[in-house]
Amino acid sequence: MVALRLEAVGAQYGRHRVFSDITTGDIAGGVLTAVIGPNAAGKSTLFKRIAGLLNGDGVVHLSGEESLRPICYMPQDTGANAVLTVYESVLLASKQGSGWKVADGELEEIDRILASLRISDLAFRDLGELSGGQRQLVAIAQALVRKPEVLLMDEPTSALDLFRQVEVLQFTRDLARRSGIAVLIALHDLNHAMRYCEHALVVADGRLIASGATSDVITPSLLRDVYRVDARIEACTQGRPLVIVDAALA
Numbered sequence: 679m680v681a682l683r684l685e686a687v688g689a690q691y692g693r694h695r696v697f698s699d700i701t702t703g704d705i706a707g708g709v710l711t712a713v714i715g716p717n718a719a720g721k722s723t724l725f726k727r728i729a730g731l732l733n734g735d736g737v738v739h740l741s742g743e744e745s746l747r748p749i750c751y752m753p754q755d756t757g758a759n760a761v762l763t764v765y766e767s768v769l770l771a772s773k774q775g776s777g778w779k780v781a782d783g784e785l786e787e788i789d790r791i792l793a794s795l796r797i798s799d800l801a802f803r804d805l806g807e808l809s810g811g812q813r814q815l816v817a818i819a820q821a822l823v824r825k826p827e828v829l830l831m832d833e834p835t836s837a838l839d840l841f842r843q844v845e846v847l848q849f850t851r852d853l854a855r856r857s858g859i860a861v862l863i864a865l866h867d868l869n870h871a872m873r874y875c876e877h878a879l880v881v882a883d884g885r886l887i888a889s890g891a892t893s894d895v896i897t898p899s900l901l902r903d904v905y906r907v908d909a910r911i912e913a914c915t916q917g918r919p920l921v922i923v924d925a926a927l928a
């Protein structure tokens with residue numbers, strides 16, 4: 679099983695330092711880890727730094743199986759200008775970093791991924807004519823086909839309806855359990871984070887504010903200090919914790 683670990687990791691754009699000195703314990707495979715924090719805290723930047731799309735201080739350690747495509751970043755903005763069908767775009771994603779020959783079983787694998795996300799009916803539609811939510815599901819297919827060891831999903835449910843949000847989170851959690859990959863998900867919906875993610879990292883004020891079991895990390899005091907809201911965490915009628923926001927603090 680794979681494990682990711684960050685040692686004194688920092689990132690900046692030009693002179694604008696987004697965060698520094700982020701050090702974590704092992705971010706384990708097999709479970710989902712939520713990456714949370716306010717707007718502009720640096721969640722996407724952290725993902726780009728982990729994926730090697732951005733240089734910076736520190737070291738990203740990855741232990742586990744040897745893989746051709748160890749870390750895959752699924753961006754928040756899934757806008758597509760390319761004149762490609764959904765199927766072509768997923769095939770193209772599978773070819774990144776490898777040759778152009780289509781091996782036996784690769785097309786069946788794409789069919790399987792599209793079916794598992796219930797978007798087989800979109801296979802031969804042009805990317806440019808899809809809705810925001812449909813594009814988000816295609817972006818997940820493009821990430822899955824690359825069979826990464828570490829999957830970084832940047833707000834993968836932000837454009838999805840309620841059914842699809844739950845479906846994608848359940849699917850991703852099952853995938854992590856089944857395959858042992860490490861999945862980090864940037865989320866603004868803290869109820870989703872508490873329900874689907876075992877661990878959480880909180881990024882704010884240019885640093886890692888907290889990390890650990892999601893239920894230990896998401897507390898009323900964190901919500902007050904980091905999100906500036908007055909909030910309670912209560913058990914719903916089925917016993918699950920629920921964040922209830924009472925007011926934005928002045």
Ligand SMILES: Nc1ncnc2c1ncn2[C@@H]1O[C@H](COP(=O)(O)OP(=O)(O)OP(=O)(O)O)[C@@H](O)[C@H]1O
Pocket residue numbers: 691694696715716717718719720721722723724754
């Ligand atoms: N390409 C870039 N060039 C310069 N600054 C950038 C760039 N991308 C992001 N930033 C800045 O870096 C900071 C962190 O942005 P980032 O997108 O990582 O935050 P985030 O936590 O993902 O935000 P959100 O929750 O709003 O998506 C912000 O101040 C942003 O303006």
